[in-house]
Amino acid sequence: MLELDQVTVPNDLEAHWIPFTPNRHFKKHPRLVARAEGMWYTATDGRPILDATAGMWCCNVGHRHPRVVAAIQRQAAELDYAPPFQFGHPKSFELASRLADLFPGDLDYAFFTNSGSESVDTALKIALAYQRAIGQGTRTRLIGRERGYHGVGFGGISVGGMVNNRKWFGTLLTGVDHLPHTLDLERNAFSRGQPKHGAELADELERLIQLHDASTIAAVIVEPVAGSIGVYPPPVGYLERLREITAKHGILLIFDEVITGFGRLGKANACEYFGIVPDLVTLAKGLTAATVPMGAVMVRKPIYEAIVERSPAPEKTIELFHGYTYSAHPIACAAALAVLETYKEERLFERAAALAPIFEERLHALAGKRHVIDIRNIGLMGAVELAPRPGRPTERAYDAMCDAFEHGLMIRVTGDTIALSPPLIATEADIARITDILGAVLDRLH
Numbered sequence: 001m002l003e004l005d006q007v008t009v010p011n012d013l014e015a016h017w018i019p020f021t022p023n024r025h026f027k028k029h030p031r032l033v034a035r036a037e038g039m040w041y042t043a044t045d046g047r048p049i050l051d052a053t054a055g056m057w058c059c060n061v062g063h064r065h066p067r068v069v070a071a072i073q074r075q076a077a078e079l080d081y082a083p084p085f086q087f088g089h090p091k092s093f094e095l096a097s098r099l100a101d102l103f104p105g106d107l108d109y110a111f112f113t114n115s116g117s118e119s120v121d122t123a124l125k126i127a128l129a130y131q132r133a134i135g136q137g138t139r140t141r142l143i144g145r146e147r148g149y150h151g152v153g154f155g156g157i158s159v160g161g162m163v164n165n166r167k168w169f170g171t172l173l174t175g176v177d178h179l180p181h182t183l184d185l186e187r188n189a190f191s192r193g194q195p196k197h198g199a200e201l202a203d204e205l206e207r208l209i210q211l212h213d214a215s216t217i218a219a220v221i222v223e224p225v226a227g228s229i230g231v232y233p234p235p236v237g238y239l240e241r242l243r244e245i246t247a248k249h250g251i252l253l254i255f256d257e258v259i260t261g262f263g264r265l266g267k268a269n270a271c272e273y274f275g276i277v278p279d280l281v282t283l284a285k286g287l288t289a290a291t292v293p294m295g296a297v298m299v300r301k302p303i304y305e306a307i308v309e310r311s312p313a314p315e316k317t318i319e320l321f322h323g324y325t326y327s328a329h330p331i332a333c334a335a336a337l338a339v340l341e342t343y344k345e346e347r348l349f350e351r352a353a354a355l356a357p358i359f360e361e362r363l364h365a366l367a368g369k370r371h372v373i374d375i376r377n378i379g380l381m382g383a384v385e386l387a388p389r390p391g392r393p394t395e396r397a398y399d400a401m402c403d404a405f406e407h408g409l410m411i412r413v414t415g416d417t418i419a420l421s422p423p424l425i426a427t428e429a430d431i432a433r434i435t436d437i438l439g440a441v442l443d444r445l446h
């Protein structure tokens, strides 16, 4: 137990408007953590809480990793900040080169951001700028997918497909269209890994091309594994088909790897896992294992060349009018370099790959529990979907999350789905403990 006198819990929680949270319920029943180490959080009341979600799909090296802590401390004491426009600092170049090595094909360039949402907006803008640079300026339409999550910027919610994230926000969401989502409980419930049925859903892109014409479409963006909606692994053959159709029609393919990047699937990224080279890749979360906010967009060489190298403007002219005050922040770069070193040194991607079948086995053993209507998994991503309470969608899963926290386990919920994404440092015993506590939660759930 934590020394409670070390932790000050404020008695007024009112002023903080908490994101994506039922504020009224939370402020009456707060779940606050004060410390973390390895696989564990410590709640402000001193209780240990096992982290089954890597924070929010992001703390891949576990909490408070000594190498990462030291790198952040060193950097803060050495160079706190450097302007990323017109100036720079050495670590961002080193980091970009390391990232280029981690991605297949000619995904050789990195544009730095501070979050997944910014990575998505950046990738969409680069796609539009590229089409214009190669004389395809009529290609302004962007295609996303139903139930997709691409963060909360206007670009991201436009191509995103979660209705609650869009319906409040008006008319700026036009100029987009959406592919159908790939969940098919009738044909694919309780699939282990990629479901067998549904590759043909990628052909819906051909239908959208018939409707709009390829000459109006700049890019397609998908999560290779839809995460936030509750883990939808792609049907076998689906991503391959998307790659084929986009390439045939001169449409850029963007993989949103904010969740799948950096070991979540037991490989460096989903590109490698599925053997596909998209044109742009969005990153965040595991890049710094969430120790310092940072995102990035990986870009294929021909795109960089078209916009930068072949810019018709004089050499002293900016090629792309885009970037953030905190792009390539020195402390974030130092954290990312230490995290990448940790992945390598501790062989965490291989470790996740080795743990994945055990995770799958344990997760699917929950299949007989009450209310469970589907279980899905791939790599170290898992979901248990519950039947909603009649007339009260999302409440059952929310209750499960609260009960799990009471019993020492942090899980995530989305709709009526429980999502698990343990840190890549998890042991077999950690996985067993996670599924045991979750099993007991499901047994108590009405």
Ligand code: PXG
Residues within 6 Å of the ligand: 056, 057, 114, 115, 116, 117, 118, 120, 149, 150, 151, 152, 223, 227, 228, 229, 256, 257, 258, 259, 284, 285, 412, 413, 414, 419
């Ligand atoms: N793209 C994808 C695929 C994501 O999963 C974002 C973009 C946005 O990232 P930022 O850093 O702007 O939040 C995400 C974020 C959940 C959950 O409960 C998932 C995310 C964020 C918050 C909650 O599943 N993913």
